[in-house]
Amino acid sequence: MRLILLATLSTVLSGFLVQNVQAVSITERAGNPFRTAANNEEFTLNKQNVNPDKFGLLRTYDFDAKVETQPLIIEKGAGSDDLVIITTMKNDVIGINASTNETLYKVKLGPEISSQDMDMWKHTPTWGISATPIIDTATNTLFVAAWLRKNANDNRFRDYWVFALNPLDGSRKSPPVRIFGQSQEGNGCWFNDSGAVFTENNQTRQHVYPKLRAGLALTANHGLVLAFAANGESLMGGRKNPHGFVVAYDTRGLLAQPGFSSEAAIFCATAYNSWGAGIWHAGGAPVTENDMIYVATSNGTSNNGDVDLAESMIKLRFIPNNAGGRPLLERVDYYKAFMDERTSGAGCLWGDNDSEVSCGRAEAHAAGADWDFGAAGPMLVPGSSLLLQGTKDGIIYSLDKFNLGKNDRFNQLMSKPPLIASYNGGDVAENWDRAQRLNRSLPCPSSQHSEHGWFIPCGDPENNKMHHIHALSFAQRDQLGGIVYVWGENSTLKSYNFSALGGTLPTFRAEGLEQASLNSESPGGMPGGLLMLSSKPSAKTNFPYAVDFGSAILWAVYPKYGDVNKGFAEGQLVAYDATTVAPGNKLNRLFRTGDDTQGGLGTMSKMIPPVVANGRVYVMIYRVGDVSNCSAPDNQQKVCSQLKIYGLK
Template sequence: MKFATAGYLSAVFFFLLAPPASQAVSINERAGNHFRTASNNQEFILNKSNVNNAQFGLLNTFNFDAKVETQPLVLEKGINGNDLVIVTTMKNKVIGINAKTNNKVYEKELGPPINTVTRKDGKETQDMDMWGHTPDWGISATPIIDPSTNTLFVAAWVQKNKGDDRYRDYKVFILDAKTGDKKAEPVRIFGQSQEGNNCGFNDANAVDGQGKQYTYPKLRAGLALTGNKGLVLAFAANGEHPNDDKRDNPHGFVIAYDTRALLNQQGFSRDPAIFCTTAFNSWGGGIWQAGGAPVTEGDMIYVATSNGTSNNGGDDLTESMIKLRYLPSLSGKRPELQKTDWYKAFLDERTSGAGCLWQDNTSEVSCGRAVPPPRGPDGEFRLRAGTDWDFGSAGPLLIPGSDVLLQGTKDGIIYALDKTDLGHNDRFNKLMFRPPLIGSYFSGDKDGETQQSWLRANELNRSIPCVVDDDWFTPCKIEGGPENGRTHHIHALALAQKDAGGGIVYVWGENASLKAYDFSTTRDRRPVFRAEGEELASARIGAPGGMPGGLLMVSGKPSKLQGAPDTAIDFDTALVWAVYAKCGDANKGFAEGELIAYDATSILPGSRNMKRLFSTGNVGGCHGGLGMMSRMIPPVVANGKVYVMIYRVEGYDKVIGSQLKAFGLK
C-alpha cells in the first residue's frame, strides 16, 4: 500500500474536515493485500460516527456497456491529484474513472472477447456460462497493479481470429495503470505443465480439424504478485462445454510469469511456469475461489481447489490447499512452480466399505461425497466426481505474522491450516485447532454449540449435499442436519487484526447472517463466537438456498497498540462492510442487493447482535436499495469512498451492462 496526503474533505451540512495529515491508500489487488484479509487499515475519513443514513449515502454512478465480474481497483492520486478507479469488463475494456469528477479518464479495448452464445456455424453453445447471462467472456479476473513499476497486469480472453469464436487465446496485457497505455506487447498463455504429466494449457495453435484443444479453462480468481517478481494466475476447470467437441478433460492450473520479462527487461524468459492440479487422465481441481486471488507471501503461493477425481496421494489435488514456491527466471530460463506442500480436505471419488473412501483412513474429514460411479461395459467402476462441494469456494486468508491459513468452504466450515505443515492426507491432526469451525451455521448460544464436537462437524461435512438424481444440491433433512434444509456456503472471509495474537474473523454464508468470531493465532485455541448481524442473505428463497451470501471488507485506522503489526486495525474505528443478496439467488438468476455497514467490534447491550450503522435497504423487506447484485464482487473502501458494482438487467435474465456506485459522505 502506498500512502500520501489526502487533503481536506467537506461534507454537506456537517462540514467535516479530514485530519490535516491524513493519509490515502491504493487498492491494488483483490481483497486489498496479498494476505487477502479484505481489510484496509488506512481509512481516515469514514468512521463509526459519520457512517449513518443521515450523513453517508450515494454520491454518483457510472454505467458500463458490458458485464463486470471484477473488483474495482483504486490508484490514489492517479489523475490530477484525485483517485483513479480502474474497472475492467467482459468486453475486454479497461476503463479509468476520476473518483472526484466521475469522468472517464481513459478506455482501452484489449481485443475481441469470446461470444459464448452463438458459434460461427450458428450452433448455440454455453461453454462458459450455463445460465446464459454472459454472452461476452473477456476479462473475468480482477487485475493487479504493481506499485513498484506502476504496471497494471490484466488477463483477457480474446478470439484468435476476430469474429470466430471457435479458437481462443488467453493473453496477459501489460499496461500503464495511470493511462491504460500498453507498456509491452501482450503474451499468449500456453504451454505444458512442468510436472511432466502431459497436462497442457491452451495446447494448440488451434486450427480447423484439430481435436486436441482441451476444455477452455475459466480465469475467475484474481491475479496475484509474489515478493520475487512473479505474476500469478489461477484457473478453474471448466465443465461447461458443447457436446460436439472433444474438450472433455478440464484441469485446474496455476501459471506464473516473471514480471521483468513481461516488461521486456533483458535476461528473463517470457515463458510461463505452469502447474497442473490433476494428472492428465484425471480432471478437476479448478481454482475459482469466488473470485478471490491466491495468497502470496514472499516466494510462496497458496491456492484452494475444488471438486474432481482424486486419490490418497499428491497427484490429483482436488478439494485441497496447495502450497507452491515460485522460482523466477534466471539467465533466460523458464521460471518454475515447485509444489512444496498440500492439504486434502476430503476425496471426491468412489466409496468403499460402509461408505468411506478408504476403510483404513480414520483421519478422514468426510467420505462418500461423490456421486456413486456407474459400472462400465466391462463391469468396472468409472471414477466419477460428481459432487460439486468445493473446498475452494472462498479464497484463502493468511493471518499476517502468523502460521494460520484460513479456508472457507461450501460446507459452511472454516479450516485453520498450519502454513508450515499443511498436513497432506492427515485431515485432522495437523489442523491448527480441532475440529474445524462450522462458521456460517452456528451462533454459539445453544446447548453444545460452543463445543461443536468433531462428530457434529464430520456429520455435517459428509451429509450435505445428499446424492440425488439431478446435478444440484439437496441438503439432507436429517436430525441434526443443516438448519431448515439450507446451504450456508462460504464465499468470503474478512479479518480485523487486533495484534500479533489474532483478531476478529467475519463470515457471511448463504442463507445465514453475518457472524463474527474471535480468532487466536495460538495453536489449539478454538475460535469463540462473538456476535452476528440480524439480516439473512437470500431470506425469502426456498431451500437449498441462494448465492452468494455476503461479500466483505473491513475498514478503519491503523492500530494504536504498541507492538501491533502494520496490518492491525484500530478497533475503535473499525467498520465491516458487506454486499449481500437480500432476496433471491445471484448465481442462477439475479438478486436484489444491499450494501450494509456494521460497527465491527461493538455488541449491542443485552444481546449477541452487532450494531448496524448504515443500510441501503429496508429492514425485513426485500428492497435492497442497491440494484441487482454482482455475483462475487466485494465492496471496495478507500479514502472516504465505498465502491460497489451492480448488474444492469433488462427483463429477468438479460444483462445489458453493469454500474459502479460510489458512496461517501454527503
C-alpha cells in the first residue's frame, strides 16, 4: 500500500484521481515504502464512530479463486467511487466499484498452475498471482507478477512473467516480460526458466522455481523489486538446492521505453551449492528508501563469510543502466542473526557436497531449523536509521540501517537491544536477559512433539506455544519515535514505546484482550494478528508520517481458534483505540466482528492484513468446501475467497 495525498498526485494521474486532500489511494503493501502499516490520511473513521452501533459490514464480493494478495484502492478510480483492485491465484486481475460491487473489469493474464507439488498442506488448489502488486503513480502503471504454465495443457513447466497494466481497466501497456537469468554475484545461481530441465526415472521435469510471496516494491530510481522464497516443496521433482532471490527491473524497460533494458538484475542469497535464504516476509514487501532495498531472509545455509546469507537482513542498491544495459543489484551491507552452529552436520546438505557451512539452528544430525529471521517484513522508521525486524523467535530486532553489523551478530545490537515482543509483558530487564540467551532458549528443537518436526519453545515460555511475529505496525509520533504494535502467534496484541534515539530502550505500553488461536494445543496456531493503523495526520508536527493520537485506531485480523497455516480457522476483525491506556495496561477495544449482530468474520485469510481507506475497511476471507462459484482441479480441495467491506452503517 502506498498512501497518496491526492492534491500531490492530481497532476500526475489526472483523468481518474480527483484533487481532495482528505482522501488516499492505497497502492502498495503496508502503507508506504517504509512498511509502517499506517494510514494517517483517514478522516472518516475515528474512535467515536467505530463501534457496534455505527460501524459494521456493508457488502461482500465473492471470487471464484483463492486470493493471497492485499487489495489495492484507487480513490475516485471508478468515477465518483473508489476502485478496488484484487488479484487471484487463477491469474485474474479484477477491478471492483467499492460502493456498488460492480465488476468493472476482469482480465486473465494466463493459465494458472495446478499446485499439487507446491502446497504442503493441500489447501491451495491453484498457484498464480501470489504477491501483492504495486501501482507506480508516476506512470499510472499496475505492475503484477504472475506464474503461468508455459503450455496451457502441460502443468510441468512454468514461467514467472511481469505485466504492466493500466490500473483503471486492466489493459496491457506493454508486452509482458519473462523472469529468468543468472545472478550477478558470481556465485553460480540461476533464476530457473522453463528451459532448465532434468531427467529422472525417464521423466523430464523442470527445476522447481522459487515462490513469489512478498509484495512488489518500487525504488525511487525506477526499480521494480520482487523478492522470492526458496521453495522446498518438490513432489514432482526439483533441485536439491533452492535459493532465495531478489529480482529487479528498470520500470522504463518494462514499459518498453527506448534506450532501457527489460533484462532483470538478479541477486542470489546463497551460493549455487548451498540452499535456502528464501524471502517471504509473510507477504510483506521489501523496504525501499531512495535507491536502497532491505530484505530479510529465512532458514538455509550460512557461514562467517559473505556468500551464504540465510537468516539475515540484506541491504541492496538498485543501479539502473541508462545506456540500455542490464541493471544491477549491488549488495551494500548485511546482518546475520543466527551464527550458533558452525558445521554442516548430517542432513544439512547432500551426500556429494562437503561445503563447510552452517544450516542455522538445527538439532544434532538435522537440517537447518525453520527459524525464519524473515518471518515478517522489515520496517524502517521514517526519518531515522532504525530498522526493525520481527522474527519467528518472537523478537523484534533493532538494526542501524547505516551499519547493519555483518557477522557481528550481537554487538551491533547493544545500543538498541532486541525486544522479546510477543511473549509476556514488557519488563525491559527480563527482555534483555532473554535476548542474551538466544542461543539456548527461544525456542529449542523438539521434533518429537510434532508430526512435521516443527519447533516448540523450551522452558515453557507462555504455555509452550510459538510466538512467531508476522506483522508490525507503527504509530509515528515524530522523527524521534512512536508506538510499535505486534501481535505474535498464540499471544495478545502488544504495544511498545519505541525511540529512534540510540541507547533508549523500548518500554511496554499496553496490550489487547484477545489471545490469537486460543486453546490450540502446543505448539499453537499461526499467524497471530495482521495489523494496520488508521488516523488523521498529526497536528503537532509537520512530519509527513506522524499520526494524530487522538483519532488513531489499530485494526487487526486474527484467528480465534486453530491454525491458519496447516488448515483453516475462524477469524475476527478487531479495532482498538491505538493510544489510550486503560487500567492494568490494557488497550480499549472499540469493535469486534463477533460482537455485532451479523456474526463473526468468517474463515481467516492466511496473510492478508485489513486495508483502511476513505471510511472503509477491506478484509479478505476464505470460502472453503462446497461453496458456490468455486472450482478446483481434480483431487484438490475447493478454496475460494470473499472480500468483506466494512464502514459506517
